[in-house]
Amino acid sequence: MLKYGSGGSIINTSSISGIDGNRGQLAYGASKAAWVSATKTMAEELGANGIRVNAIAPGVIATAMTENLPEEALNKKISKSNIKRKGTPEEVAGVITYLASDLSSFVTGQIIRVDGGIG
Amino acid sequence: MTNLEKYTNVFAEIFGISEKQIEKLKYQDIKQWDSVGHMTLIAKLEETFDIMMDTEDIIGLSSFEKGKEIMAKYGIEIK
Amino acid sequence: MLLKNKNAIITGSNRGIGKAMLIAFAQNGANIWAHSRKESPEFTELINTVSKDYNVQIWPIYFDLTNYAEMKNSVKQINEYKKTVDILVNNAGIMNNSLFQMTTKDILYNQFEINFFSIFTFTQYISKFMVRQNSGSIINIASIAALDGFDGQSVYGATKSAIIAMTRSISNELSLNGIRVNTIAPGIIDTDLINVMSKEVIEKNIANTALKRLGKPFEVANTAVFLASEYSSYITGQVIRVDGGRL
Numbered sequence: 001m002l003k004y005g006s007g008g009s010i011i012n013t014s015s016i017s018g019i020d021g022n023r024g025q026l027a028y029g030a031s032k033a034a035w036v037s038a039t040k041t042m043a044e045e046l047g048a049n050g051i052r053v054n055a056i057a058p059g060v061i062a063t064a065m066t067e068n069l070p071e072e073a074l075n076k077k078i079s080k081s082n083i084k085r086k087g088t089p090e091e092v093a094g095v096i097t098y099l100a101s102d103l104s105s106f107v108t109g110q111i112i113r114v115d116g117g118i119g
Numbered sequence: 120m121t122n123l124e125k126y127t128n129v130f131a132e133i134f135g136i137s138e139k140q141i142e143k144l145k146y147q148d149i150k151q152w153d154s155v156g157h158m159t160l161i162a163k164l165e166e167t168f169d170i171m172m173d174t175e176d177i178i179g180l181s182s183f184e185k186g187k188e189i190m191a192k193y194g195i196e197i198k
Numbered sequence: 199m200l201l202k203n204k205n206a207i208i209t210g211s212n213r214g215i216g217k218a219m220l221i222a223f224a225q226n227g228a229n230i231w232a233h234s235r236k237e238s239p240e241f242t243e244l245i246n247t248v249s250k251d252y253n254v255q256i257w258p259i260y261f262d263l264t265n266y267a268e269m270k271n272s273v274k275q276i277n278e279y280k281k282t283v284d285i286l287v288n289n290a291g292i293m294n295n296s297l298f299q300m301t302t303k304d305i306l307y308n309q310f311e312i313n314f315f316s317i318f319t320f321t322q323y324i325s326k327f328m329v330r331q332n333s334g335s336i337i338n339i340a341s342i343a344a345l346d347g348f349d350g351q352s353v354y355g356a357t358k359s360a361i362i363a364m365t366r367s368i369s370n371e372l373s374l375n376g377i378r379v380n381t382i383a384p385g386i387i388d389t390d391l392i393n394v395m396s397k398e399v400i401e402k403n404i405a406n407t408a409l410k411r412l413g414k415p416f417e418v419a420n421t422a423v424f425l426a427s428e429y430s431s432y433i434t435g436q437v438i439r440v441d442g443g444r445l
Contacts, residue, residue: 003321012259016285023200037257038363043408043443044408044443046408047407047408047409047410047442047443048410048434049287049409050409052409052443059432082369082370082373082434082435083373083378083432083434084373085430088432090431091431092432094427094429094430094431094432095429095430095432095433098421098424098429098430100251102420103421103422103423103424104420104421104440105417105420106379106385106409106413106417106418106440106441106442107417107421107438107439107440107441108408108409108442108443109408109443109444110438110439110443112436112438114433115432116432116434117369117370117373117433117434117435117436119435155374158326158329158375159329159375161326162326162329162330163324163330165330166330169277171270171273171274171277171323174322
């Protein structure tokens with residue numbers, strides 16, 4: 001992006017586990033938390049070149065990854081949300097589309113929670 | 120349909136109860152009439168009778184009977 | 199077109215960010231109840247032009263935010279249309295800066311009246327329509343002043359903080375009725391509002407952002423379009439900063 005000089009948008013994938021923590025997800029959460037810091041640093045370093053850097057922090061999304069997690073734990077998390085169901089991949093894609101497009105042209109360094117209102 | 124019938128129907132529909140249970144019904148008498156059920160009830164009454172209730176009246180509508188007095192304030196005679 | 203056939207209320211749509219929202223929402227196919235404090239030839243021309251350019255319906259509504267009789271009347275008018283109210287953008291507000299110990303009671307009370315109390319009441323009315331429909335998206339415009347704290351903005355920031363807290367709470371309550379509620383916290387945006395800032399202060403603020411420039415009103419409007427649309431269907435109770443990456 002820097003080479004082509006035309007700006008751009010980078011979207012990192014964090015997780016609500018990276019912000020809130022979650023029992024049984026010490027390593028996963030910590031690795032996702034890294035993106036919170038990295039996103040802000042990257043945003044600061046690349047901003048002058050017109051490159052925006054943001055992260056999404058998805059909640060409980062209906063994917064292959066969550067299929068294998070214990071149902072009880074997932075339901076407990078979902079019960080903390082306002083929109084009381086798993087999110088769909090399309091709903092996450094909608095946010096990515098926003099962050100990749102000019103709709104978010106003045107948004108950078110942000111961590112957007114896509115979690116149905118858990119946090 | 121008379122206003123009383125329309126009014127009674129709203130309670131029956133929102134709370135899923137029979138008309139017999141409605142007459143002496145008060146807020147929090149049944150599980151369905153909690154604060155969330157209350158706002159749904161108000162929304163339906165406003166829609167059915169095409170009125171817009173003040174906050175004081177929304178709070179004051181504490182029973183099926185009391186509701187009739189309140190509706191009268193908005194020019195709706197329940198009978 | 200992200201908002202085709204949706205009906206939106208936008209307060210303070212006659213200038214600044216509100217005007218950009220009017221245009222952005224119309225571009226995306228929404229019909230709009232466009233609010234302004236009072237009627238004017240410029241505003242009438244604006245809504246006629248936008249309505250024609252984007253082939254959407256725009257209905258003007260006029261009321262002073264601090265006049266609850268006028269507000270209630272406008273809500274009744276909106277009800278008369280018998281259309282779904284899909285989106286509410288609480289954009290109208292004022293900014294009156296003063297150093298803490300030089301802040302009069304008038305400045306304190308007036309800003310809370312316009313920036314918080316009126317929005318609270320108006321949202322109480324409009325959310326009832328959304329409860330009937332079991333769907334809706336409410337977007338409140340706060341400010342980074344609520345989150346970061348700036349000299350001279352102890353009141354302004356507090357009013358916007360109140361909005362953020364209200365949003366968080368009602369996003370919980372109204373979710374039971376299928377309603378999402380979110381806040382946008384704009385940074386320093388190029389509108390009349392920043393005329394009160396000196397050139398040095400503006401430059402210092404620009405240097406303090408990753409993107410090294412002021413934001414444009416349509417950039418805030420576009421995030422409002424996102425929050426009004428189905429793209430954000432799994433997002434509620436959030437504050438989205440549109441601030442160019444403040445450092």
